[in-house]
Amino acid sequence: MGEPLTPDLKLTAEEALKEASNFLRGTIAVGLDDPVTGALSEEDAKLLKFHGSYQQDDRDLRVERQRQKLEPAYLFMVRVRMPGGVCTPAQWLAMDALARSHANGTLRITTRQTFQFHGVLKRHLKPLIAGINQALLNTLAACGDVNRNVICHNNPYLTPVHGEVYRLARAISDHLLPRTRAYRELWLDEKPSADTVPDEEPLYGPTYLPRKFKIGLAVPPVNDVDVFAQDLGFIAVAEGARLVGFNVAVGGGMGMSHGDPATYPRLAEVIGFCPPEKAVQVAEEVVKVQRDYGDRTNRKHARLKYTIDDRGVAWFRHTLEQRLGWRLGEPRPFRFERTGDGYGWVQGRDGRWHLTLFIMSGRVKDTQEVRLMTALREVAKFHDGDFRLTANQNVIIANVKPANKARIDELLQAHGVSLQEDMSALRLNALSCVALPTCGLAMAESERWLPDLVERLERLLERLGLKEEPILLRVTGCPNGCARPYLAEIGLVGKSLGRYNLYLGADFAGERLNQLYRENVAQEEVVDVLAPLLEHYARERRKAEHFGDFVIRAGYVKPVRNGKAFHDAA
Template identity: 65%
Template sequence: MTHDLQQKGKLSAEEKLKEGSDYLRGTIKESLADPVTGAVTADDAKLLKFHGTYQQDDRDLRTERMRQKLEPAYSFMVRVRMPGGVCTPKQWLQLDELARQYANNSLRITTRQTFQFHGVVKRHLKATIAGINQALLNTIAACGDVNRNVVCHNNPYLSPLHKTVYEWTKRLSDHFLPQTRAYHEIWLDEEKVAGTLPEDQESLYGKTYLPRKFKIGVAIPPSNDIDVFSQDLGFIAIGKNNRLTGFNVCVGGGMGMTHSETATYPRLGDVIGFCTPSQLLEVAENILKIQRDFGNRSDRKQARLKYTIDSRSIDWFKAELNQRLGWSLPPARPFHFENNGDRFGWAQDSKGRWHLTLCLLSGRIKDTPDQPLMTGLREIAKIHKGDFRLTTNQNLTIANISKTNKPRIEALLEKYRIPLPDRFSAVRRDAMSCVALPTCGLAMAESERILPGFLSRLEAVMEKLGLSNEPITVRITGCPNGCGRPYVGEIALVGKSLGHYNLYLGAGFAGHRLNKLYRESLTEEEIIAVLTPIFEHYARERQQGEHFGDFVIRMGYVDEVRAGREFHEVRPEKVVQSA
């Protein structure tokens, strides 16, 4: 069927599992019904990703439970599929109730513009997923080797262009949904049709789906808030007089890599041409099919679209795409990005409606003694007549607020001590982290739990130097897989081992350039000590309007990375001269 799939002897175990899974059914029903263990079988755990859930265990408890000869404290992370990050107040309340009933009393906004539940035990997994569907949302293909949640600018009310782009985002999401009925049979008690599902009902994906995950994002210049160059397939909306004329097409982005394996690396996408709105789905489908047919199915570390392109060349990819289309993409249209962060605070649209974007550190929505955030947002949802918009930077927009309702929402924000973003420093507003410990099985170090403290220490240094208002993107991840998009952060900490991080510097403020390794395996204290003299240098010698990432390159702290393959290149140590 496909180019590399013909090499049957070289298929990875995951490919064989997918092929024999009866279109993602496996033995999931049997695993869920087994009362002896809180886990599912290893194969079913892999298949569950396609259904929107990951099996995890509490690593804080792992050693003690092992000592007591108990199995790990298994639970499941459940991810919602929510194109463009849209949630009505009614849906918010339904998800809030599920989080309190079945999860760990929190919701988390992810970098793919959706919600995750954490801590769902196996006996509650079906009820949680069914409850999400009762809210007229779902978890289908939120994970797994398929196209995942399609992201876009989070507020379609800002202009007619934004509204149109959001509608195309929803169409992209719907177009790439898997067709198997396994999800509905397992979670929603739909009866299975006699016989097996014929392959032509998965005509796009086939029995083995994609070689690896696939991510699509749509950006609207001058804001690159979704980090369009980090997507497998990115579309850059081109408009004229607030009307959509088409999209520049960007391919081959991806953040993940593996420490000490230089054949793996983050990569930013290449802009290869332009398409009209009527051509969008055709172009997207054929790009996905190229990855389906040529992606590496023997080595999952080389299976993303970025490696498919680099193993053959971008010219090969464009020729293959043009051949499949039967026509050639015209040249890309001019565009310009200014930043990759969110627009915080209150904003009013042309119709007089108000929109408030809040800064939610790490996207975590929960009650604490100092701030009953989850309760406060629940009370807002009870009176809100507009909707909620999640951002890919883990923040939240309360959108479409009427003039009469604005004072009521302001009063609730004050009552529940939910601060407006102007209470935070610029560096805190733009900071991001992944979940990492204790639940993520891939985490090598802390991330979400250390972010607040690390930012406080960073802010203290910056305040002394008069840099409190300087916007600098800081991202922390517990491993190199890139869930928090660390490699497009001007400062990034990537977990190397417990308490130790690789420090990367020099990404572009608008997400247009990767960063570069500056120091390896440092503690938090060592990172602050290393950054302090660089900040001092920046405070003295930065040029007007010069961003930190540009400064560290100009001053020679790190080299500019022009392509993913240069990410690991090592140069002789260079002494930085400063006045």
């Protein structure tokens, strides 16, 4: 198992497509100019991901459009690359304006600390992406078989360590970017000159990675980025206010397929320690190992977690250290206490303030009751700090001058935006993916169902005296795991329209997987299935015992830490 895949093995169609794409150009330019259809070709739609966009269609309209013999109502999702989730007020205003002029009038904050635009028509793709670049952001490598948006605990004003971690996240992101000029040619109309050298990808090569690659940096004791869900995780080790290095964790990933036991979620494993100045090199070499040894014959088996499980952790560390030219140190002690975000106002070391707002499913929009999008737009007009998106789909109005704190409170209140005082702990720890009607992979509802599910559970928890008990609830419309459902104390994963697999038993710090408790539960029965478990928890929980720990102690599910055992534990 020590050699890369040989050329005589049958590679996936995507591998041939990437190699023949002329460094991600394909015929995208031709497809954008075709007025006959709202779509790109199947091949170009795959290449479009590397440019930060997915081709989708409105599934609510599919049947009616088929009946009328019309093509699907094609739409595009566009994702911004924004390492660490940080943007200026001017950039916030630009994203807000672009969402209203070229998308569906909303912004969505993702679990990878960035913006997504939804409902984008093909004719709006180019002006939207150009507008994002004009705001000094971009969409390159936000999707595709490359390193995606690098995430981290993103408030550098809290301590010097947080500041160093954010700067490193940006450095890793920049270092691992694709070098092709195709992006700027397609979206910004840059023309090659006589002096232009041919494209090359010194890191990725012409076929890039076998699948997507995700990196996260965490600062204990808060695991707000779910560092063990990442292909590559860096866990900060500090001595007082000084960052001394990182524990390196490899092989995490959430995706799986229903009915396929060869696919499973996996927690990253800590394999060693590196000093801060070596972290970028470690990131590059880990990516290169996956580039050379990842499975290019089966995309369901192409993530780093499978490369490591197939060949062994000892093999991976040895191969990595050979390429580094030095040995990783032994892991240093660390402790995580929770995932999720802390809400409300907190003051940084420099006296400035930071306000974390809960945003249901990360959807920034105006409703009749809560004019959130307008409120944040008005804040951005006078705010001279920045905005920070979290890996839990929330937003931090960061680096606020003391003189502006009361003004922000008043403005948010005037627009109906709650500061979380009356929200249940369950609501504040709930995540969901987009799912229907736009995601082509969705099997069931997620974002549109979450508010109703939370309200029903809140009524039950209120009756049981559990309103203040934090419980990690995550809902996804399919098993691919965008909202990290397998690290939830209560995880609901879409199985078919209106039906979900129910998983229980992850821990509150993101260091244990959950386990299948009940398969194929009808949407309207979910709360009834959970009710006796929550009643039992209310009666017999120990002091400070989280729900995920209780269901294991009570024997409802078994603890799962090894991804290979994920399907065996039931």
